[in-house]
Amino acid sequence: MTARSPHPLLVIDELPYLLQHSPEIPGPLQQLYDEQQRGARHGAGPGPRLILCGSAMGVMHELLSGTKPLRGRAVVDLRLGPFDYRGSRAFWQIEDPLTALKVHAVLGGAPGYRPVAARPHPDDGFDTWLAMTLLEPGRAVYSHTETEYLLREDHPAHAVLRHAHRARHPIITLADPVIRFNQLITLPQAAAVEQGFAEQVGQQAAPTFNSKILGPRFEDLARDFTRRYAHTLLPGGLPGPVGTTEVADQAARTRHEVDVIALAAGERPQAPRAKIALLGEAKATAARRGTGDLQRLEHIRGLLAEQGYDTGGTTLTLYSPHGFHPDLAGPAARRDDVLLVDLPALYDG
Template sequence: MSTRHRRGHLPGAPMGREYEWTALTGFLTDPAPAPAMRLATISGPRRIGKSYLLHALCEAVDGLYFTAISDEGRQRALYRFTEMIAAHARVAPDTLRPRDWREALTNALDVTSRCSPHPFLVLDDFPHLLSHSPELPQLIEELHNQPRHSEDQGARLILSGTARGGLHESLSDGRPLRGRAVIDLRLGAFDYRTSRDFWQLDDPHTALHVHSVLGGAPGYRLSTGRTSPLDGFDTWVTETLLNPGRAIYSRTEAEFLLREDPRITQHTLYYDILTAIARGATTPTKIGAALGRQRNTVTHPLDVLESTGYIHREQDLLRRRQPVITLADPVIRFNQLITLPQAAAVEQGFADEVWKASASTFNSKILGPHYESLARSWTLQHAHAVLPDGLPGPVGTTEVPDPAARTRHEVDVIALSLGERPQSPRARIALLGEVKATAARRGVSDLQRLEHIRDLLSVQGYDTSEVTLALFSLYGFHADVTELAKRRPDVLLVDLETLYGL
């Protein structure tokens, strides 16, 4: 038995994964109600750090880790699995000669039970195994239901997968493993603050720019190699996302992202939908028209793209109207807006020229909207420390009609009070925010616009008596509004340093 770690004592969590680590270590160390195998699942998109997290967990408790390989055959996979079991048991590979997956899984569970007080097995990229061994879910169910020896704690098995559809099909209604998993973790990207710490970027402007093109997937940092955004963001972009010779080249990465989900079979259709959204089509009807198709032909692909996190539907927080569809995955957004329209020039070696010509598109279509989304994230996660009533309720966007001016005012950030429901006719509003990513500093005129919107909402029946008016600025504020904010508790100024908690 390994003595590397005392029973019930595990090392600290990997950076940014404290919640997941607590859930998984609890899953491993909590005694089962009866000696039996227990099952957990972990899923998440490419480069999100699933394998890193599971490797760390196996290292902590002397667990057995096995990863499947795409396009590998059944016999080769079974042979590699047997080799891993033998190495874990410190015996010669020929000692174990399983005839099938049933014997191999039984051997693995027996070996882990002997090697660690926390018997633990990981099958990473599990959907790849199902492509040639569809009987595995049934076998795992049988092992799950098979009682172990009374002195055993009971083995723990984690199934992990990148393609959400493939893994969770095994747990869907009518399938053998339905209801068997006691833990179902969906790993997401790091938030913008954790991403800044992970990339070790002291400058918040650089951190924002990097997050706007790569998001919070930690695996991208390794893919960029020695090139650092601290050496100059423009140079870093042309040497990574606009470099056809790098694995992180945005065109290659976007195509890979689409192909990793087994539900995406008509790749050209999905690619065309993303391009239509990038060019400004924001509803199913407009997207269908841009492709010369009927609305109903793009409904299912849009649902798939939304479930994978590649697009986002922004619902008006105050009124029932058609949701606005936007690109959500930063790499896909960069590819559709920057790389793809000028791919020929990029792949002929003119990345510098393409990037310079794309400055306006980057600022208006990528950096600006991304900064707005981070302002909403800040409001949801951190604004409770400064809002009079503390924690806000739902956060989003809205459009406010102005009948007298015959126009509508877009509100970048709106937060309802805690307990209020979206689209309620007389909801209490906790915050109204204006977000600007332009180089100009913000002043009293920006605050006056918010005051006007507040008054319109009050006339329309909403409770604005305790609303905070927030200005978010990438480049700071004029002295007039700074002085005014000192005297008015209902005015909140949020610069980039505040956004990042510096």
């Protein structure tokens, strides 16, 4: 026998759609809330609990802003984000971590895509699965159709990622992987896709997919891993801000891009003598990482030390989906300042 809650529950889903036709709804909701509060103060029974849901972020944010009727009346303002890359793999029930990485690169962590995705399962062959989902015009996740919906329905299509080390040069990138896939793969070959040549389009677009979709997504995962999971491996434990940066090399008259940089806990970006917990390079190329990659990080660490940053406890980290050369793996295992992260470590800890 289930006990009844003393608090009646009212749930309104996709409120922004209702507001398009009935913009006066927040007024009665405010009145309902205020009457319940007055009744509670005078000993009346508990009033209803109200949950308002909506996928249009801008509309939901405006509900609680300025002089709007519901301003100051929310107990919880919760934004439900997508799964992270580990949660996404578990939700999709993908065994192979490389396949999980590729699926995350094109669909991200939105759970709503799995029920409408085609069979076979991604583990049975990613290329075939891709041709039957994002490159299949008859599917609900066909990227051209889905992209139009995402842009029309007030979903955040862009994000500004600022350097953790220096914020003078922000990086602007497409945050939604479905939109990114559409712009780079589907739109340039839309006619061929519509004519049923999905597999051929996927094969021809492989270089673009690897360099502009899979590569950047792998870098994102490396930074996400550093924020969420690397504290169990780093000598200093939980790091501070994580991002990307560029390091000037005056002698060589160049600048070195750093895929992953983590400051020590408590440090602030742009601090002139900040303590750096981690410097990392993340490349999704088919080649295994070798000693040259480690030497590059050692050089960058030296440049930062010359510029006044505290690099005494900096861990040099290489992230690779295809592993590491023996000439790197052996020496790295004997060093306390080097961390190698492959796909099993990225996904399974």
